[in-house]
Amino acid sequence: MTSTGAEKVDQTLRAVLVDVLGLSADEVGKFDEGTELFGAIPELDSMAVAGLLTEIEERLGIWIDDDEFEAEMLETYGNLLVFSRDKALQ
């Protein structure tokens, strides 16, 4: 895993959160690994989750199988980042 690749995944995820959820770039810029997502952010309803995953797939050029998806990966920003990095940089 290169640091530039890892940073690019981080930037892409933050951009997707801004675009899909309509959160401000400032707010998303302050997210850290412990920031809670699903259940903590009102904009993140189930349809938005599906949209979020689709956008992540398209922008990172990855495919998330349904059996790979677990609710835990959306619990925190850190979980989502680790999952996305593993998929994108494997």
Next chain:
Amino acid sequence: MSPPEPRYREYAWRDGREWMLELGPENGPRLLILPPLLEELNRSRKLLTDMMRDLAVAGILSVLPDLLGTGESLQTIDATDWEDWRDAMTSLVQEQQFSGIFSLRGGCLLDDCSTVKAMRFAPVAGKNLIRDLIRARGVTDKGFDAVAQKAVFETGPTMLGGYPVPVALARALRDADLPERADVTTGRLESDVPDADFKIDGTPVWRRAEPSGSPEFSRALANKIVDWLA
């Protein structure tokens, strides 16, 4: 200047009648809007009606039909199939003379109902739409496992994004690709990866939980349509 007056009218299809919203000068060029399908429609309606207001000010009459079983339709979705949507839109374009068709997201799957020029924005294949809906349910419903997901296409109807989607419609949607047609221009969001004839710096309101619209986005779409129809 006072805002343009909306008119609720009916269009005929087979034996039935459905509502459509019409906005803009009666003598203006007529634009048919094919809205997104199912839950994405609800999230996009504000964007579309804001766009219609901007179009009306620019002298364009636009028509936003209710697709059967969605919006304010009298028909229920579980009595609706894909051919109903196709037939209804084909009837509408035969009944009225349109100068162009603008379609958004899943609405693009129906834009071969006429041969007039078409503009697609953020088109999506049916299989991606149904996958999003199934995934959205799976996120919150632990019981919606692989067996239940398969049943969407076999036993249904299945609640997806608030609609009890019947089997035939789910299957038809899964198999629906963007129609091959002449005279089509495709737009996408700046953030979209695929190529397009034009891009607009907007937000994917069809994914948003809060249907607040986006005035800059709807205005940019309206401006694009005005140039394209001219």
